[in-house]
Amino acid sequence: MSMMVVTGYGIKAPNTANIDQFLHHLKNGTCCLEVVTNLSGKHKSTIVGLIDNQTLQPSKDKLYKRLPRTALLGIAAGKEALTYAKIGNTEKKKVGVFFGISVGNIGDYDFQRALLNADQHNEREIPITFGHIGNYHSITSSISYFLGGNDVTKTISTGCTSSLEAIQDAIVYLKSGLIDIAIVGGVDSPISKAAFYSFSKTKVLPINQSLEEGAVPFRSSSKGFAMAEGAGVIVLERESDALQRGANIFGEIDNIVSNNDGVHIYSIDASGDKMIKALREAVTNRVPDYVNSQALGIQINDRIEKKASKELFNHTVPFTSIKSMIGNPFGAIGIIQVISSLLSINNNFIPPTIRTDKSGYEEMNIVMEPIFKRINEVAITNHGYGGNNASAYIKRYKKEETT
Numbered sequence: 001m002s003m004m005v006v007t008g009y010g011i012k013a014p015n016t017a018n019i020d021q022f023l024h025h026l027k028n029g030t031c032c033l034e035v036v037t038n039l040s041g042k043h044k045s046t047i048v049g050l051i052d053n054q055t056l057q058p059s060k061d062k063l064y065k066r067l068p069r070t071a072l073l074g075i076a077a078g079k080e081a082l083t084y085a086k087i088g089n090t091e092k093k094k095v096g097v098f099f100g101i102s103v104g105n106i107g108d109y110d111f112q113r114a115l116l117n118a119d120q121h122n123e124r125e126i127p128i129t130f131g132h133i134g135n136y137h138s139i140t141s142s143i144s145y146f147l148g149g150n151d152v153t154k155t156i157s158t159g160c161t162s163s164l165e166a167i168q169d170a171i172v173y174l175k176s177g178l179i180d181i182a183i184v185g186g187v188d189s190p191i192s193k194a195a196f197y198s199f200s201k202t203k204v205l206p207i208n209q210s211l212e213e214g215a216v217p218f219r220s221s222s223k224g225f226a227m228a229e230g231a232g233v234i235v236l237e238r239e240s241d242a243l244q245r246g247a248n249i250f251g252e253i254d255n256i257v258s259n260n261d262g263v264h265i266y267s268i269d270a271s272g273d274k275m276i277k278a279l280r281e282a283v284t285n286r287v288p289d290y291v292n293s294q295a296l297g298i299q300i301n302d303r304i305e306k307k308a309s310k311e312l313f314n315h316t317v318p319f320t321s322i323k324s325m326i327g328n329p330f331g332a333i334g335i336i337q338v339i340s341s342l343l344s345i346n347n348n349f350i351p352p353t354i355r356t357d358k359s360g361y362e363e364m365n366i367v368m369e370p371i372f373k374r375i376n377e378v379a380i381t382n383h384g385y386g387g388n389n390a391s392a393y394i395k396r397y398k399k400e401e402t403t
Helices: 019-028 069-085 109-119 136-147 162-176 193-201 239-244 273-283 299-313 330-347
Strands: 004-012 034-036 046-049 095-100 153-156 181-188 230-238 251-260 262-264 290-292 377-383 388-395
Touching: 004 019, 004 069, 004 162, 004 239, 004 330, 019 330, 069 136, 069 181, 069 230, 095 136, 095 162, 095 330, 136 153, 136 181, 153 162, 162 181, 162 230, 162 251, 162 330, 162 388, 181 330, 230 239, 230 330, 251 273, 251 330, 273 299, 273 377, 273 388, 290 299, 290 330, 299 377, 330 377, 330 388
Parallel strands: 095 153, 095 181, 290 377
Antiparallel strands: 004 230, 004 251, 034 046, 181 230, 251 388, 377 388
């Protein structure tokens, strides 16, 4: 069976317009987050990751102008991925589009305004597109339309694991021969007053904390995570097809494992046993060069990473979290972790966990400054609201030898 390889990638993330900027931030440990006070009526501050509107290139297509922010982000990241993949005419190819979405458009201005107008019975002010703006799959469908999807189009929604599990689904379709090319992504735009109040109620946001102390993975004083918006897209193909068309191959998706540990609608299994099980199955007795961790500054989650580090690697394998730089863009984070791992492999470095002092995690092998060395294999951990866990294993591409 041909291996699954990545031939293109694209990104939109806080303070990050493209892959080149993302690589720069990862190699230099750039903080792309900011403190804001406009989400709370009482001027409480929190930490977020915002994308500059100027990085979204306009289109002459009239349909494009009516799309919500999530679709615009996904299209932009997807176009960059297709540029890297150098895919030409796909009329004779079956192209599948798979997107992971967690909360969709809840941070979109038109979405929020429509809810207010509906509550006030202002029917004329409700956009005709509102039914689609509130529908996750309409987001994916619009992205598919602009990226040239011509066969399967799927939306996966499993919280912050959504985009890793979108890759998992795409691999099934590729291996079965139902599609030839998979455009796989994740996107979310959650930043809003509604999201702020929701997550602050559950005490997982860094309220009135500075950038030095809040939303910091692997730091006991951090009181929560940084809400962020973002989109990531990869182009996934069978190795044989990629080689036949002379594509550049950026890496291999070796394995993705997912499960669920949701205790009920409001909780997860704090033991972390299922998360550790997913990581163990993805790694399968191998030793990765490092773990691209889902740690995000919520203590219950980060302690599970600490437990995984001890049980599986006795704290010998380096752990790092890119969420220290870009925050947590919900359903997009899994695929962004994949992209960061591919950049790490192809540029020979481990990105740092910035801003942490390791308090409470002293025994872990946490990367606090960029480490420049050859990287061949990276394990990824990912956890989502609702209890889904996902883990991936990413490898440097090595052409399969035929006998």
